[in-house]
Amino acid sequence: MKIVFYGAGNMASAIFIGMIENKVVKPEDIYLTSKSQKEKIKFFQDKLGVNISYDDSELLKNADYVILASKPQSFPDVAKRLRPYLEEATKIISVMAGTQIKTIRRELKSDNPIARLMPNTNAMVQHSVSGISYSENFPDKDELVELMESFGTTVVVEEDAMHNITAATGSGSAFLYYIYEKYAESLMELGFDENEAMFLTTNLVIGAGKMVEDSDLSFSQLRKNITSKRGTTEAGLDALDGEGIKSILMTTLNAAANRSEELSQDD
Ligand SMILES: NC(=O)C1=CN([C@@H]2O[C@H](COP(=O)(O)OP(=O)(O)OC[C@H]3O[C@@H](n4cnc5c(N)ncnc54)[C@H](OP(=O)(O)O)[C@@H]3O)[C@@H](O)[C@H]2O)C=CC1
Numbered sequence: 001m002k003i004v005f006y007g008a009g010n011m012a013s014a015i016f017i018g019m020i021e022n023k024v025v026k027p028e029d030i031y032l033t034s035k036s037q038k039e040k041i042k043f044f045q046d047k048l049g050v051n052i053s054y055d056d057s058e059l060l061k062n063a064d065y066v067i068l069a070s071k072p073q074s075f076p077d078v079a080k081r082l083r084p085y086l087e088e089a090t091k092i093i094s095v096m097a098g099t100q101i102k103t104i105r106r107e108l109k110s111d112n113p114i115a116r117l118m119p120n121t122n123a124m125v126q127h128s129v130s131g132i133s134y135s136e137n138f139p140d141k142d143e144l145v146e147l148m149e150s151f152g153t154t155v156v157v158e159e160d161a162m163h164n165i166t167a168a169t170g171s172g173s174a175f176l177y178y179i180y181e182k183y184a185e186s187l188m189e190l191g192f193d194e195n196e197a198m199f200l201t202t203n204l205v206i207g208a209g210k211m212v213e214d215s216d217l218s219f220s221q222l223r224k225n226i227t228s229k230r231g232t233t234e235a236g237l238d239a240l241d242g243e244g245i246k247s248i249l250m251t252t253l254n255a256a257a258n259r260s261e262e263l264s265q266d267d
């Protein structure tokens with residue numbers, strides 16, 4: 001198996017680290033290239049034993065998969081590198097937000113099988129939840145799903161649904177991290193010092209995550225188990241509802257999904 005990453009930034013590294021940690025792919029089967037930050041990919045070569053190269057003919061020779069992991073705006077440059085050497089059977093997997101299969105095809109000027117993947121950086125701990133959609137000529141879907149499930153779970157969706165998946169889970173962890181950040185800041189306003197606020201928030205988040213993982217109870221039941229009639233939690237939750245928590249989250253998700261749609265129209 002030869003898997004070539006065009007782009008070795010936050011998302012790509014979460015994927016290949018997740019794949020390697022899970023031992024589904026051997027480091028020697030992974031090839032990295034980037035635009036210019038040679039030190040960064042050299043670091044991955046030294047630490048993980050993956051291959052690195054800036055020679056597109058070498059990278060693309062007998063490649064089973066090419067993962068497009070640059071920013072959407074850099075894709076025209078990446079396509080320029082790929083076009084001369086891309087082999088017919090190589091499968092293209094794009095993690096780029098908003099870039100449509102038809103655009104990838106047009107830029108690559110090829111009929112290669114293409115899949116879009118919308119993962120998240122939880123791939124690094126094998127907990128990405130990734131949306132996948134395929135071009136009509138994509139073979140070996142099972143092999144791709146197995147590969148992608150080496151760093152989490154997958155859900156197959158129509159391409160149109162990618163905008164919502166991008167908002168829900170591609171960007172989703174960032175929304176949660178932001179809430180944790182603001183929670184820690186609020187603890188500081190309550191009077192905790194920074195270390196205490198970070199310690200309390202971190203352990204709260206880890207504990208709540210483990211409860212979600214280990215317990216069969218719904219989010220709502222977990223919440224109810226903490227909420228005493230006329231107690232402190234009920235008072236806090238009433239305040240949260242009074243501030244319109246649901247509408248804040250809807251606005252957030254709509255803004256992200258709309259931006260994905262806009263990116264697809266930049267094509
Ligand atoms: N970050 C996330 O959580 C998620 C990101 N995505 C998608 O993943 C993609 C990458 O995002 P992210 O990892 O955050 O971005 P980064 O900026 O961290 O990484 C971008 C990478 O692309 C490389 N690159 C740029 N131009 C070229 C080129 N011409 N040839 C080869 N490589 C190139 C950069 O190289 P260099 O370092 O040398 O400039 C860098 O390694 C985006 O399209 C985004 O939509 C999808 C889901 C989640």
Ligand SMILES: O=C(O)[C@@H]1CCC=N1
Binds near residue numbers: 097166170171
């Ligand atoms: O912010 C972005 O555009 C990318 C896509 C999903 C997460 N990060």
